[in-house]
Amino acid sequence: MLPKRELVRRFLPAAFLFVASLGMAVQGARAQGVNEYQKIVDAKVVRVGAVQAPPWYDKDLASGAWKGLVPDVMEAMFAKLGVKVEYVETQWGTAVAGLQSNRFDLLGAYNATPEREKAIDFSKPMGELKFAILTLKGPADVYATWEKIDTPSIRLAAVDGAGATRALQPLMPKTNWSIVQSSDNMYLELQSGRADALVTSDVQIGQYLKVRKTGTMVIPMPVRAQPTNIGLRKNEDKTLVNWLDSQLEQLRADGTLGKIWATYVPTSN
Numbered sequence: 001m002l003p004k005r006e007l008v009r010r011f012l013p014a015a016f017l018f019v020a021s022l023g024m025a026v027q028g029a030r031a032q033g034v035n036e037y038q039k040i041v042d043a044k045v046v047r048v049g050a051v052q053a054p055p056w057y058d059k060d061l062a063s064g065a066w067k068g069l070v071p072d073v074m075e076a077m078f079a080k081l082g083v084k085v086e087y088v089e090t091q092w093g094t095a096v097a098g099l100q101s102n103r104f105d106l107l108g109a110y111n112a113t114p115e116r117e118k119a120i121d122f123s124k125p126m127g128e129l130k131f132a133i134l135t136l137k138g139p140a141d142v143y144a145t146w147e148k149i150d151t152p153s154i155r156l157a158a159v160d161g162a163g164a165t166r167a168l169q170p171l172m173p174k175t176n177w178s179i180v181q182s183s184d185n186m187y188l189e190l191q192s193g194r195a196d197a198l199v200t201s202d203v204q205i206g207q208y209l210k211v212r213k214t215g216t217m218v219i220p221m222p223v224r225a226q227p228t229n230i231g232l233r234k235n236e237d238k239t240l241v242n243w244l245d246s247q248l249e250q251l252r253a254d255g256t257l258g259k260i261w262a263t264y265v266p267t268s269n
Helices: 006-032 036-043 067-079 092-101 161-170 183-191 202-212 239-251 256-264
Strands: 043-050 084-089 106-110 120-122 129-135 153-158 177-182 197-199 216-218 226-234
Touching: 006 043, 036 043, 036 239, 043 067, 043 092, 067 084, 067 106, 067 256, 092 106, 092 120, 120 161, 129 161, 129 202, 153 161, 153 183, 153 256, 161 177, 177 183, 183 197, 197 202, 202 216, 226 239, 239 256
Parallel strands: 043 084, 043 106, 153 177, 153 197
Antiparallel strands: 106 226, 120 226, 129 197, 129 216, 129 226
């Protein structure tokens, strides 16, 4: 049996560690109930994660300003509160970590997958997109079905962490995937010939075709579509997500949301 002094010496560090961890747990529990909406209103600033992926987000390299479908929606919602929208550049694959670590408060055009819903909260849909293929060489019927694309002979570029990648990669394990970090790199894979085609949303491909005027978009059968939402940190206090839902409903009802979509996606929504 150890002397009393030795028992105390060994016990104290563990006790201090337990108390410290308990304090952190309590702080974490309190953070879960923070009214994020009120924090944004009080600060008069909301930080929005932004991914360089037109037409969702598009950064002007000269001015550093962000434009696009998501910025237009964010401005329409927060302008009435007198809240400034600040954009924090991120990537689809690291966006969940960015929200959890408090780098930014919201991320628009983010698909509410079951995996993501375990980690963050989501608003109601701000629209819907279809997964599509873009190729610069034919024949297009090679991509007529997802089953046809599931072959090692097709080199398919996609963005790490994007909704299309997460949804389709498990369904097409035989495809020769080229996973890159950004939309710019994905298009470069296609344009350089390192990929035969790329997969993303019909919205994003439509924007590419509008600007480049070259290539063919194919929506393989069966049609695979997903709503696109606004992501935010998990929180027991639902004030912010409820406010976002109400604002999206209002923008949809008065036609503002439809006009924004039509600005960037003339053939969709």
